[in-house]
Amino acid sequence: MYTQLFGTFLLENNLINREQLIQAISSQKEKHLRLGTLAIHAGYLTSVEVEHIHTTQTKENKRFGEIALQLGYLTQEQIDKLLSSQKPDYLLLCQALVDLGFMTTTQFEEAMKQYQNLYELSDLDFSNEDFDKVALHIAEFFSVNALEDPGYFARYITLFFNNIVRFIGSDFAPLPITCQDKYSGKYAAIQEIYGKNRLISGISMDEDTLLSFASRYIGEDFSENDEYTLASMEDFLNLHNGLFAVNLSNDESTELTLQPPLYKEELVLDTPVYVVPLAFPFGTVHFFFNAL
Amino acid sequence: MREEKILICDDSALARRTLKTQLKELGYENIFEASNGEIAVSTYKEQAPAVVFLDIVMPVKDGIQVVKEIIAHDANARIIMFSSVGTQANLRTALEMGACDFLQKPAKTEDIRNILSRLIGG
Numbered sequence: 001m002y003t004q005l006f007g008t009f010l011l012e013n014n015l016i017n018r019e020q021l022i023q024a025i026s027s028q029k030e031k032h033l034r035l036g037t038l039a040i041h042a043g044y045l046t047s048v049e050v051e052h053i054h055t056t057q058t059k060e061n062k063r064f065g066e067i068a069l070q071l072g073y074l075t076q077e078q079i080d081k082l083l084s085s086q087k088p089d090y091l092l093l094c095q096a097l098v099d100l101g102f103m104t105t106t107q108f109e110e111a112m113k114q115y116q117n118l119y120e121l122s123d124l125d126f127s128n129e130d131f132d133k134v135a136l137h138i139a140e141f142f143s144v145n146a147l148e149d150p151g152y153f154a155r156y157i158t159l160f161f162n163n164i165v166r167f168i169g170s171d172f173a174p175l176p177i178t179c180q181d182k183y184s185g186k187y188a189a190i191q192e193i194y195g196k197n198r199l200i201s202g203i204s205m206d207e208d209t210l211l212s213f214a215s216r217y218i219g220e221d222f223s224e225n226d227e228y229t230l231a232s233m234e235d236f237l238n239l240h241n242g243l244f245a246v247n248l249s250n251d252e253s254t255e256l257t258l259q260p261p262l263y264k265e266e267l268v269l270d271t272p273v274y275v276v277p278l279a280f281p282f283g284t285v286h287f288f289f290n291a292l
Numbered sequence: 293m294r295e296e297k298i299l300i301c302d303d304s305a306l307a308r309r310t311l312k313t314q315l316k317e318l319g320y321e322n323i324f325e326a327s328n329g330e331i332a333v334s335t336y337k338e339q340a341p342a343v344v345f346l347d348i349v350m351p352v353k354d355g356i357q358v359v360k361e362i363i364a365h366d367a368n369a370r371i372i373m374f375s376s377v378g379t380q381a382n383l384r385t386a387l388e389m390g391a392c393d394f395l396q397k398p399a400k401t402e403d404i405r406n407i408l409s410r411l412i413g414g
Binding site for chain 2: 218227228231232234235238239241242243245246248249250253255256258259260261
């Protein structure tokens, strides 16, 4: 999740715009990490040294590693270590942004340092995503600390993101959270939960986005919306809320009761809701919840 | 092909479709569907299926109430609670009411095969 939130951080700090972020997210899937990106991340090379190797590559028909060895920037041992190391996801985003010309490696590095310092995150946090730590980060990132039970909502949002990654895909950026006095949306599914906190949550999206959302969720290509694509929203929401209820039951012995999810072609909620739009390459999925 | 009748009770058309596809992959052809608890009870009484896959969160009549009514009609009914809400309380209540087992959604076809194999063999 740190990678997705870092994308939002870049957006909020005007380092890239929304279209650029979505374009980078779309292209990062097809990318393979290059040795230069890995070497900068490991602290073996600076971005200036990587640029020097790239310039040399334009004159000599050799691979990156060979030139790095030749120039004395890397040892064979370091190259072997880089190739076998675990690679954090955000490096793919970095490479996509750099390749598309939206940022330089140096700008990306500086932004990453700023992000890590601001939220006191280490490289290790990015490699080993611990649920509770991510939830704390999300509470701070989305300022849910202002809510009555921030821990509860942070866990709820974190699990929602995890389920989005698990059932829809990781190629999204959560856009800044907003609080709206009323909420209206087309193609929506809502569900009410009773228990520790009474909660209404839901998702909504436009018709085209629904088609892609359902195709990914169901694992089939749909050319037009039908009862199954509409049901995919309710199904996903019920699955997410069910898993949340299971987690609370197992971890805190807190029992929640779920009402059946409802599909609304035109949803109007006359009550304040928090909305987190998730920007996917295929469209935006609006996730909303209301603490009653 | 397996001859046993299977009843799927779930308010989600998509969940019914997914489970039906998985059951067909396992060779089951006699599959009945119910979109709410009330229809589930009446279909059970009409068809006497070998196994029921039963969701918990449903409109009209929830899964726990359905277990109670089916067991009152047939104490030997084989009911698998099939839900995303596998909380301690739901599990305990469903098993106390007479359900045989619980399967967490989403389930792999292999898990469905194993649970059916335990209940009706094959």
